[in-house]
Amino acid sequence: MIEYEEADALVRPRESEVGGRRIAAHAVPYSGEVGGTPFRFDPLERRLAERRPSGRVAVGPADPAAWERAFARCPAGPVLVGPASPVEEIRGAHVAAAEGAARSGRAVYLLDPVGLPSSSPQRAFVALFAWTPDPGAGGEEALDSMFERAFEKALEAGIPAGGLFPIVPGWTDEPELLEKYLSRLSAAGAVFAAPVPVSDDGDARRILVEARARFEPAAADRFFEKIHHSDWPASIKEGLRLFRTQAARLGLAVLPRRPVGAGEPPDNSAAAARLEERAQELEEDEHRAALLHAAARWIDESGRDLAPVVREGNFAKVFPFGALTAEAEAAFRAVRTR
CATH class of the missing domain: 3.20.20 (TIM Barrel)
Structure with a gap:
């Protein structure tokens, strides 16, 4: 029972x-x-x-x-x-x-x-x-x-x-x-x-x-x-x-699609999703994959729309993972939603 x-x-x-x-x-x-x-x-x-x-x-x-x-x-x-x-x-x-x-x-x-x-x-x-x-x-x-x-x-x-x-x-x-x-x-x-x-x-x-x-x-x-x-x-x-x-x-992605919450900027969500995908692509490099996941977490927790920061060229000033700055900026530019 x-x-x-x-x-x-x-x-x-x-x-x-x-x-x-x-x-x-x-x-x-x-x-x-x-x-x-x-x-x-x-x-x-x-x-x-x-x-x-x-x-x-x-x-x-x-x-x-x-x-x-x-x-x-x-x-x-x-x-x-x-x-x-x-x-x-x-x-x-x-x-x-x-x-x-x-x-x-x-x-x-x-x-x-x-x-x-x-x-x-x-x-x-x-x-x-x-x-x-x-x-x-x-x-x-x-x-x-x-x-x-x-x-x-x-x-x-x-x-x-x-x-x-x-x-x-x-x-x-x-x-x-x-x-x-x-x-x-x-x-x-x-x-x-x-x-x-x-x-x-x-x-x-x-x-x-x-x-x-x-x-x-x-x-x-x-x-x-x-x-x-x-x-x-x-x-x-x-x-x-x-x-x-x-x-x-069969044309199936091997990562789940990432949803977009009403309280998160769409560009932030899309860029974090791309960094998660890069971590999966580089999974054998455990250190870099961990950094990419940490960067995705930082974007999620940033509390602001980062797309304008990227467009204005100021992203490197606020992003704490220096070695990943170019890759993170590229993620924003590749998935810009507006």
Whole structure:
């Protein structure tokens, strides 16, 4: 049995990434890994989360104002809201959190939405649908019918949508699985498919082994060897390469589109997005990639429209990352929105 308990709006300020895009906070409308599929992929923690068949779920308020107040205590920048829950149509916490975030001027990534906000500009939202291993399909990818309908509704509402896919060596990096997943997304109208390398810590690997053994017992021993005795970094790198190659062939971007909040200057948002993209392109240069993400954060938190500063030639006087000044200025000039 699943018990749902009312709770306060839970917004966690956290500097993190989802699918390669920066977030400043994470709103959790439903707290508790209970019900649904036995495992779900958590793109923030980059691991499979185990779900219990019964237990308690804390449900946030269905009042956007409560969420708006919670977001007011967080640093500037885009936020992640979700995942939603099968009871969203009754409880409404996910939509309320999304609308509260948009009211606070935020750009909002919607994780596994069921319902969609209707009272805010749609450009403030991007829908992210995380891959879920399906025990009924031999461990292959599945978006169950509820989330398939939500995917279609997002596109019909003008909200860009796409997938978040875990790269798991020896499982999800198999070419046939990648082809099927990406082709399905492309046919559904997705505009992006972002690969997410899974965490390699001990507990994350243990859960991966348990999940694969549950879904595909015949592959369990081989997968155990791959998980624990292979060159993990090399396998992840090759999985990312295969994914990106196939996504490019289908015309899918490999980073989520970045939404634009009502409270952020559009040029700032577009320039920060370009710096995030450059960080992904240069991911093997970890130091420079980290600087690019820090620069994107500085733009988000600047509190002013920086496009006029760039046009007037004064950007170098205020930008604190000297080595990236030319690249940041180029990002503004390339994406100027007015």
